Amino acid sequence: MRRTVVALVGLMALLGWQCGGSGGSGSAGGGRGTIVVGSKLDTEAQILGRLMAAQLEADGYTVRTKIPLGGTNIIRKALTSKRIDVYWEFTGSGLNLLGQHPIGDPQAAYAKVKDLDAANGVTWLPAARLNDTYALAVKGDGPITARTLSELAGALRSQPSARLCVDPEGGFREDVLPLLQSVYGITFKETTQLGYELIPPAVADGRCAAGIVYSTAALIVKNGLRVLDDDKTAFGAYIPAPTVLTSRLARWPHLADDLAGLTAALDTPTITRLNAQVDVEKKSPEQVARDFLVTRGLISAPAANKGTNGR
Numbered sequence: 001m002r003r004t005v006v007a008l009v010g011l012m013a014l015l016g017w018q019c020g021g022s023g024g025s026g027s028a029g030g031g032r033g034t035i036v037v038g039s040k041l042d043t044e045a046q047i048l049g050r051l052m053a054a055q056l057e058a059d060g061y062t063v064r065t066k067i068p069l070g071g072t073n074i075i076r077k078a079l080t081s082k083r084i085d086v087y088w089e090f091t092g093s094g095l096n097l098l099g100q101h102p103i104g105d106p107q108a109a110y111a112k113v114k115d116l117d118a119a120n121g122v123t124w125l126p127a128a129r130l131n132d133t134y135a136l137a138v139k140g141d142g143p144i145t146a147r148t149l150s151e152l153a154g155a156l157r158s159q160p161s162a163r164l165c166v167d168p169e170g171g172f173r174e175d176v177l178p179l180l181q182s183v184y185g186i187t188f189k190e191t192t193q194l195g196y197e198l199i200p201p202a203v204a205d206g207r208c209a210a211g212i213v214y215s216t217a218a219l220i221v222k223n224g225l226r227v228l229d230d231d232k233t234a235f236g237a238y239i240p241a242p243t244v245l246t247s248r249l250a251r252w253p254h255l256a257d258d259l260a261g262l263t264a265a266l267d268t269p270t271i272t273r274l275n276a277q278v279d280v281e282k283k284s285p286e287q288v289a290r291d292f293l294v295t296r297g298l299i300s301a302p303a304a305n306k307g308t309n310g311r
Contacts, residue, residue: 102236
C-alpha cells in the first residue's frame with residue numbers, strides 16, 4: 001500500500017475509472033435495488049469486498065464494485081460522498097478516523113465506534129467475529145529472541161541499528177507506530193516503507209529486523225516469522241463490519257439480514273485461510289470469495305457456462 005499508489009488508485013476510482021474489476025450487475029432484475037460495494041487495497045479487504053458483492057448479488061441486488069479502491073481515508077471519503085454505498089471498515093480504523101484511541105476488547109471497540117459514528121450519519125451493521133489487528137513480526141530463527149513487545153524494548157537497546165519495515169498506511173497512522181513508542185518505549189532509528197505483501201519476505205531475508213504486519217496474513221507463516229505478543233494490547237481490536245450511510249440505508253431495508261449469514265461465517269482462522277488462498281496459492285480474491293460462499297451454502301454454484309463473475 002505505497003502512499004503514492006494509494007492516492008493514485010483512489011483518485012482514479014473517485015473519478016469513475018474501473019478499479020480492479022469494477023463491474024456491473026449480476027442479478028436478474030435487481031429486485032433488492034442497486035448497490036455499489038467498495039474495498040480497501042490489501043488482500044483481506046478485497047476478499048471481504050468480493051464476499052459481500054457476491055452475497056448481495058445472489059440475494060437479488062444489482063451490484064457494482066469498486067474493488068480495490070484505496071486506503072482508509074480515501075474509501076471513507078468515497079462512502080460519505082456517496083461514490084460507494086457500503087464497505088467493510090475495521091473498528092480500530094474507525095476509531096482512528098474519529099480521533100479515538102484503540103480499544104483492545106473487540107465488543108467494546110465495536111460498541112464505541114458504532115455509537116460515535118452514528119452521530120456522523122454512518123451505520124455500522126453487525127460485525128464479523130474475526131480480529132485482524134496490527135502486529136510486529138520478526139524472523140522465527142533470527143537474532144531477536146524476544147517473545148513480547150515489552151521484551152523487545154529491552155532487546156533493541158543492544159541492537160541500535162535494527163531496521164523496521166512498515167507499509168505506508170501503518171507507517172503513518174497515529175494508532176500504529178506512535179503506540180509502540182508511547183506504550184512500550186520502542187523506537188527504531190531506521191524504517192523502510194514497503195508494500196504490505198513485501199514486508200514478510202523482507203524480514204525473512206534479513207533486510208529488516210522486524211516488520212509491521214496484519215495478524216491474519218498468511219505470509220507470516222509462509223516466511224517463517226514469529227509475531228510478538230502485544231502484551232499491553234496497544235494496537236487494539238480490528239473487527240470488520242459493513243458500514244453504510246444511515247440516510248441511504250432505507251434503500252436497502254433487508255441489507256443487514258442479507259449479510260447476516262456471511263458475517264456469521266467469518267472468524268479469524270477462516271479469513272486467514274482465505275488470505276492464504278490469494279497470497280500463497282495465487283487465486284483471485286473473487287474466485288476465493290465465490291468458492292467459499294458456495295462451500296458454505298450461502299450462494300449457489302454458478303452455471304457451468306459462466307465465469308467467476310457470473311457474466
